Amino acid sequence: MLDISVSYNRYKFLGYEFLTWLWYLMEKDREMLRRMDPEMTELDMGNRILLENHIHDAVESITIRGDDAGLEEGILALRKGAFVTELSLIYKSGDQEWRFTVKGESFHIANLKVPESGVVETKDDMEGAVLEKYYLYEKALRWLDTFFSYFIKLRLSEDWQAEVIPQMRKWIAS
Amino acid sequence: MGLLSSTVSITRYKVEGKLEEPVMENVIRGLRKNSLVEIDNEPLEKAVGWTSFETPFLPRFEGDSFIVGSHFLFSLRIDKKSIPAKIVKKYFDAEVAKRLAESGREHLSRNEKQDAKEHVVNVLSLRIPATPSMYDILWSYEDASLWFFSTQKAANEELETLFTKSFRLTLIRLFPYTVADLSAGLSEADRDALSKLNPSRFTE
Numbered sequence: 323m324l325d326i327s328v329s330y331n332r333y334k335f336l337g338y339e340f341l342t343w344l345w346y347l348m349e350k351d352r353e354m355l356r357r358m359d360p361e362m363t364e365l366d367m368g369n370r371i372l373l374e375n376h377i378h379d380a381v382e383s384i385t386i387r388g389d390d391a392g393l394e395e396g397i398l399a400l401r402k403g404a405f406v407t408e409l410s411l412i413y414k415s416g417d418q419e420w421r422f423t424v425k426g427e428s429f430h431i432a433n434l435k436v437p438e439s440g441v442v443e444t445k446d447d448m449e450g451a452v453l454e455k456y457y458l459y460e461k462a463l464r465w466l467d468t469f470f471s472y473f474i475k476l477r478l479s480e481d482w483q484a485e486v487i488p489q490m491r492k493w494i495a496s
Numbered sequence: 497m498g499l500l501s502s503t504v505s506i507t508r509y510k511v512e513g514k515l516e517e518p519v520m521e522n523v524i525r526g527l528r529k530n531s532l533v534e535i536d537n538e539p540l541e542k543a544v545g546w547t548s549f550e551t552p553f554l555p556r557f558e559g560d561s562f563i564v565g566s567h568f569l570f571s572l573r574i575d576k577k578s579i580p581a582k583i584v585k586k587y588f589d590a591e592v593a594k595r596l597a598e599s600g601r602e603h604l605s606r607n608e609k610q611d612a613k614e615h616v617v618n619v620l621s622l623r624i625p626a627t628p629s630m631y632d633i634l635w636s637y638e639d640a641s642l643w644f645f646s647t648q649k650a651a652n653e654e655l656e657t658l659f660t661k662s663f664r665l666t667l668i669r670l671f672p673y674t675v676a677d678l679s680a681g682l683s684e685a686d687r688d689a690l691s692k693l694n695p696s697r698f699t700e
Contacts, residue, residue, distance in 0.1 A: 326668065333673035335695040340672065342698065403699050429671045430647040432505040442500065448550060452564045455499060456634065459506065459643070470672070471680040478682070478689050482696070490698050 330427070337426030338374070338405035340473045345371075345396075345406055346490050358472050359465060361415045368410025368421055371396055375404035400494045413465060420462045429470075434462060499549075499569075499632040499645050507652055508670040509642040510678055511635070515663060519637065523568055524557050526662035531555040532573040536625045539618040540577075543626065544654050546662070547573040552630045568635040572644075572655050575626035579617065587616045631655070642667060 347355050348365060355365050369389045373396055375382040384399045386392075396406075406426065410433070413420040418437040425432060436458035442451045476482055498504070515522045532545030532555050547555040548562065549569045562570045591612045592604055604612065632645040633655070644655055656667050668674055676682065676690055 326674070329673040329677075330669075330671055333676075333693070336672035336676065336693070339696055401699060403697070405698075425647075427671065428507075428647070428669075429675060430505065430507055432647055433503050434506060435503045445550070449564050451500060452569060452634075456565070456567070459504070463506070463508070467675070467679065470675055474676045474680050474682070474690070475686070477693070478686050487696060487698070491700060494698055495700075 334427040335405070336474070336477070337429060338407055339477065340470055341406035341409045341424060341426045342400070343473055343486070343490070344409065344411075344469070346493055350489070350493050358469055362413065362465070363416060364412070364414040366412045367393070368412050368423065370408070370410040370423060371406060372408035373399045373404040374407045375399060375402055377403075397494065413462060415461070420458075420465075422462055424466065429466075431463065431466070434459065436462065498571075498630065499634065504645050505647045507644045507647050509644065509667040510670060510674070511637075511640045511642055512666040512668055513664070515637075515665065520560075520563075523562075523637075523663070527557045527562065527570060530658055530662045531557065532575065534626075535575055535577070535621075537622065539621045541579075541617070541621055542577070543573075543575045544658055545573055546658070547571050547630065549632060553628070564634075566636065566638060568633075568637060570633055570635075572631045572633060572651065572658065573628055574631075574651065574654055575628045577621055577624045577626045579620050579624055583620065584613070584616060587620060588613055591616050 345367070348367060352365075356362065370385070370387045371393070373384040373386075375384070382399075382404070384395060384404060386396050408423060408425050410421070410423045413422075420434070420436055422434040423432040424430075436455070439454045439458060440447065440451060442448055476486065527546045530545055532547045533543055535541075535543045545555070546557075547553075547570070548557065549571050550561070552571055552573060555573075557570070562568055592609065595604060595608065595612060596602070629651070631648075631651050634643045634645075636642070642659075644652060646652065652669075656669075659665065659667050668678070670679070673690075677687060682690065
């Protein structure tokens with residue numbers, strides 16, 4: 323494997339492309355989202371999206387935030403060549419909801435809020451509470467791994483260039 | 497934001513290597529040997545060490561107290577003393593004046609000033625208590641996976657250093673490339689192709 327710090331910087335674009343592709347799927351191909359995770363009832367954008375555009379040596383950052391924020395500015399940034407660098411998501415499975423932000427370059431999961439779990443009242447409740455939280459965190463992380471694994475295999479296939487890129491270009495231009 | 501908080505942030509790691517048997521005893525040894533040592537009465541500005549999840553102000557690793565299900569659960573504690581710059585300057589000026597008066601000279605050399613500053617910081621460090629910060633860790637030994645409940649760069653770096661020192665195992669951060677390379681189930685040919693990838697263009 324390549325040196326960690328070299329690979330972190332050299333392949334940051336994989337995380338950015340993954341998040342941009344996720345946005346595309348949420349807008350244009352929800353059927354594929356459901357196929358990848360049959361337990362998922364909904365996947366929606368949260369209230370924050372960050373984009374970056376590298377123009378020569380300068381970096382232009384665009385932040386869209388707010389529960390009812392319009393995404394037109396984001397699409398406009400994509401048209402100028404930007405990528406999504408950070409994306410807030412709302413994931414639903416059954417009647418439970420997870421909210422979290424994925425950072426493209428580091429894959430840090432930030433502001434992860436999981437469904438309500440039992441209250442810790444005594445020392446004996448602690449182990450159960452930790453295991454319950456573990457299960458709830460793992461569900462969000464497993465979702466991320468499943469989708470990223472699907473993405474990376476698609477990204478390495480001929481379909482990426484032949485089919486996905488043209489469809490995403492069409493979406494961005496429309 | 498600890499493991500049981502209402503919202504958390506997580507950095508994920510793959511743990512490279514295996515501990516010698518008996519594993520649990522070796523984990524306890526690593527935790528005890530590098531547990532947090534209080535610096536409130538020491539002339540030190542920072543301390544980093546392991547502490548207990550349930551009793552972070554009383555690091556104690558006994559029996560299976562740090563085992564939950566099939567995971568090891570403990571915390572990283574970083575204690576720091578923050579001495580305001582203006583207080584350092586106030587005491588430094590007084591120390592310089594005292595040394596000049598004692599020596600009968602008009603100026604101190606650069607090295608003497610440095611020495612005076614170190615003396616002042618040491619004296620103040622003894623009087624100011626350290627501010628503790630705790631970061632929870634969930635280590636799934638069998639899965640070679642570790643979750644660190646912080647995305648702060650400095651805390652992650654302290655974790656990586658102390659973990660290697662304590663257990664002689666390496667933590668590999670899971671970011672897009674390492675996830676793809678280590679856990680996406682790629683074939684050798686795909687991994688080779690992965691290393692040659694270049695950014696896509698979504699605009700014509």
